[in-house]
Amino acid sequence: MEFNYPNIIAWAVPAFAILVLIEVFAARMLKRGRYEARDSAASLFMGFGSEIAPLLGGAAIVGAVFFAAYEFRLFDIPNTWWAVLICFVLDDLRYYWWHRISHERRWFWASHIVHHSSQHYNLTTALRQTWTGQILGPILFKTPRVFLGFHPLMVLFVGAINLLYQFWIHTELINRLGPFEWVFNTPSHHRVHHATNPRYLDANYAGTLIIWDRMFGTFTPERDDEKPRYGIVKNLGTFNPLIISFHEWIGIAKDVFSAKSLRDVIGYTFGPPGWSPDGSRMTSQMIKDRWRKIAREEQETREPQAPIAAE
């Protein structure tokens, strides 16, 4: 049976708005979860802009690359439900690696940082999406499936499903979900991903299935004794959407223009976020190391080393 691709994003947008209103009301009534008007305005406006941005040319470029790759496809994969299922699982694996690289390499982080720039965690945060990064990411990470033989519309459809799934996990209203947590990405797992607590940095990159984090060693569970604090390690001092969108790109440009060697240019552009030639800034690994060192020192202060017992 042939599979048709409904325009699920068009259906989803009104549902997003209704769910946001319900979450705002529930958060207020239950005194659980935080909202702030300017933060929500910034997130929603970023989401609006992210729907407009591809129309400036990015969508056409990606579409052209997809259809060119499809012309030279290796296999003719039929347009059936099982092909959609396989394509979705491959898309989720694609999402994991794209997402991980988006945190580990500054060029991609410059786009993705937008999504993490809110110090709140609610359904509007899910809609805080980038205006940049609409071309290279999709071409690099989605074209291989098209080249393999999955139809471009199928690839775009499963990508949209994956993004839609991730909307509802941006909430503090839902606690842990039992065995569902073993296989699927959940609000609890994704709260960890948005947290800036050193313990939680660089964890839980999953889109729909958390199994990838468990497989590739990046899974970190949420702890009852450590509440996530959201945002980025150097939080923005503004709600201005233009600053939110472009500040990291401006930072890259400033660093590149002040670089003293080609190595520095490459490091500033493609190194981990926070990389600097002299180590004066902090990458997330350095933040984790500092946290471990401080925790160790505190523990040693509390519990002076016991004298070594005579053998």
Next chain:
Amino acid sequence: MTGNLLLDSLISLGAIAVMVGFVWRLFGGSGEPVSEGAARDRLAFDEPDFHPAEWLFDADGYAALATDGAGEFAIIIRKGDDLATRRFAADRVDAKMSAETLVLRFGDPGFPPVRLRAPDAADWAQKLRGL
């Protein structure tokens, strides 16, 4: 096509206005003035190896400036109902006085210039200039 896009955009912007208005109504729109407790808490989280020795608080409650007494400073500003911080050495900031207001510019695209109004702001300007 263009007409549909324009109409869709207007509907989306209208929906955004409704949602933000609802948030404003239920949660309010402005945060508390920066207190020493909140500033210390945020600073301890963001910069755990920075130990503030002296503080300067903005009279309008927008910002606080701290020094560790060993040449490093940290600025904490109000951002909605939360705080944002930056840690810096004295030579990494452009500090100027304007009447009783200390104006700090960080050259950081994600952090705006900060104005601190306080009676002893001029003393801090000198500290920042290393005088």
